[in-house]
Amino acid sequence: MVRAGLALILVGWASFSLAADRVEYTIQFDPLGNQVLVEMDLPEGETAEKFWMSAWVPGDYERFDYGKTVTAISFFKDGEEVKLAGRDGVNGFVAEDKFDAVKYTVKPSRGNFSYNLFLGRDYAWLSPAGVLGFAEGGLAKPVSLTVKKIDGWKIHGAIEGRSTDSGYTLDAKNHEEIGDSPVVMGRNLATVKFEVGGKPHFFVGFGNLAGVDVAAFGAMCQKAVEQGLKEFGDLPYPRYTFFGEFGNYPAGLEHGTSCRLGFWGTDARQMSGLIFHEYVHAFNVKAIRPKELRPIDPLNPPVVDSLWWLEGVTDYFSEVWRLRAGVIKNEEFLAEMRSAYESTLRNPAYAKVSAAESSRRVFEVRGSQGFGGVSYYTKGKVIGFILDLMIRDASEGKRTLSDTFRALYKETRDEVSYGRTMILDLVRADVPGEERAEELVKLIETAEPVPWNANLVKAGIVDRAGRLVKGSDLTVNQMVVWESLFGKD
């Protein structure tokens, strides 16, 4: 009795304090009008004169200027309208006087990898970073987002929400966190729940579910999570959601506690590369972050020289985890590596632009793949493989690139970030020697040819008629390196 009474008092106090000290967003989907209505209320007693939309969103390294998606906007102070005075560039909206609330409408938009807002006949998708603006000076304040329900539609948010009669409310510590927490609403959400490491995980399928074995997709996602737990020993989130959209925009985008997977096929194994890649990002990019991405500055695109690590090495680990999980075989793993290397040979751009330059200058061009025709996905994947071979060889199979990965994770989680040299410093600790140190810098900072055969040979791997295979008569050390990657035959 006493406890129940106390709980009631606390609940009452908590909801009162929420209303007072948070930025509150309310979103109403309008599928027929193909838009959403957004209301933003500032915390009690606070005002601002400028409102901003994001210039770019995390994970998509191209400037989109989401101010362009706003179709109408009004400001209010104590319920009275305050006029719009003008714009500050394409993303800034300036009011004539101080306001405490903003109402605006936004039309659907998407970046290179995901919709920010998609309104279908049977479902709606919201990735808030490209849809929720913010008042000047308001990025660090705690927020809540209430999504108004549509009758008969179910809802799933990346953050566990509170349901009320009319809406579903998600609380986040700041604008960055709410921006990185998508919500899907739909008539048919096919949900599979599983637990790994004591934490709940969801696969939520939507879109064209015809012919989709949802359980098989859930099982594949579980394999990815199990590899993450094996690699790092813990999971950097309270719960995680794989949003699986079928038959719509085919691409994936990582978020802190979820990812959006746009599937172009219904076979879970064929789609596993996408699943594993986006899930590796729960660690690499979201937990392990360079200082340029912590915190996210939504108005100023960052210059990050390690996107080759954040995307390309993510792709490399995606293959390593698929191999370990038994999703792909040795031959398929090696074929993936060879195909990435071949791409760097076929394209003369790779002889001109380094992995670091391709990373740094990505915002100068479109597409979020790299700069100057060099994909930091492809080059970074090759570099990941080479670094792994170097470490395995230098340590006689005792250390691997996973040790580097774990050390980075340990150093940078809990909201710390890595600086310019940390990755190389960690690799160097496992690959000692002046000459090798030079080789490492060359691999990343120059466009010189990748030392391919010189490193394959360390694991006894040979290229035979266009296929990478295990050579014959391996030395003891070659055998140790081979077995550290692929196990005993």
Ligand SMILES: [Zn+2]
């Ligand atoms: Zn990625």
